[in-house]
Amino acid sequence: MTGFTVERLGEEALLLRLGDRIDDDANRRVHALAAAIDARWPPWLCDIVPAYASLALFVDDDRSDPDDAPLQRAERWLQAQDLSAAGDRDPGRRPPLEIPVRYGGEYGPDLEAVAVHAGITAEEAVALHTAGDYRVAMLGFAPGFPYLLGLDPRLAMPRMDTPRTRIPAGSVAIGGAQTGIYPRASPGGWRILGHTPLVLFDPARPAPALLEPGRRVRFVAAADGDAA
Incomplete structure (x- = not known):
């Protein structure tokens, strides 16, 4: 041992x-x-x-x-x-699970701020975020909330000084040097980049959490109408 x-x-x-x-x-x-x-x-x-x-x-x-x-x-x-x-x-040996994301606008109100903080354009920020090969380091905060390692350090940004009282379920966000996905509507201080329609946690499923610890994940930018 x-x-x-x-x-x-x-x-x-x-x-x-x-x-x-x-x-x-x-x-x-x-x-x-x-x-x-x-x-x-x-x-x-x-x-x-x-x-x-x-x-x-x-x-x-x-x-x-x-x-x-x-x-x-x-x-x-x-x-x-x-x-x-x-x-x-x-689970890290399995192919990455692709997560479709609608970035920016009403789905990602903090995308521009993250891009400005990094000194790049919003399009470049999306490109960096979708280029990452992420792994679910652990689940926590709320049932099914994945803390993902693998974020490009240029996108790292501190949490908000004043958290929002309600972040929609499916919000894809950055908190410090990590990225994650809110499985349900809840308060939170992470920077929201976009939204995925995937259901992260459903107690009626045989495996309630969509993402298990150790699973690899890739984000894919969704076209209009693909992820709302």
């Missing part, structure tokens, strides 16, 4: 820490490790939750030996495994 440290999160989870900051390499290793554990899925495991540089493993007490402390059993299992290979279950 190498490449990460193990901490306890209360009595029901372990935290596997692979770094201490937002880092592309660390995040890739998080998802490779998640895929390796998912491929083995021990009976005591209830859920796997990836973050930027850590991975939480939640223990199912009902499936643990009553004579054995659940977290100790999980720690022994980790020590006995060779988790160096992710296998075919790593």
Whole structure:
């Protein structure tokens, strides 16, 4: 068991820490490790939750030996495994999912401001945003909200000083050095570049979140009428 440290999160989870900051390499290793554990899925495991540089493993007490402390059993299992290979279950190995986006205008009220901040035109800003090969670093903030790594640093822009009280579902936005998509209408301070018609989260679907952690994503500029 190498490449990460193990901490306890209360009595029901372990935290596997692979770094201490937002880092592309660390995040890739998080998802490779998640895929390796998912491929083995021990009976005591209830859920796997990836973050930027850590991975939480939640223990199912009902499936643990009553004579054995659940977290100790999980720690022994980790020590006995060779988790160096992710296998075919790593979502990062799948082709990128294309996200159609209508950029600018009423759909992207902050596109011009982002372009000015970067010293480029709005068209160049769209070109940079659609050129990126993004990965879902983690889900958070709201169910199905993807934090995407891979943004061109020229497009990085601080969050708004005063957040909007309502951002429409499907809004594609920039917050600092990240880009993301609002899965439902909510307050928010990210800079809105455009809008996608895709439904990011639907509890009625077998997999409610459209984008799983580790999945690669590409944005595609939609023609008029294609994404509203």
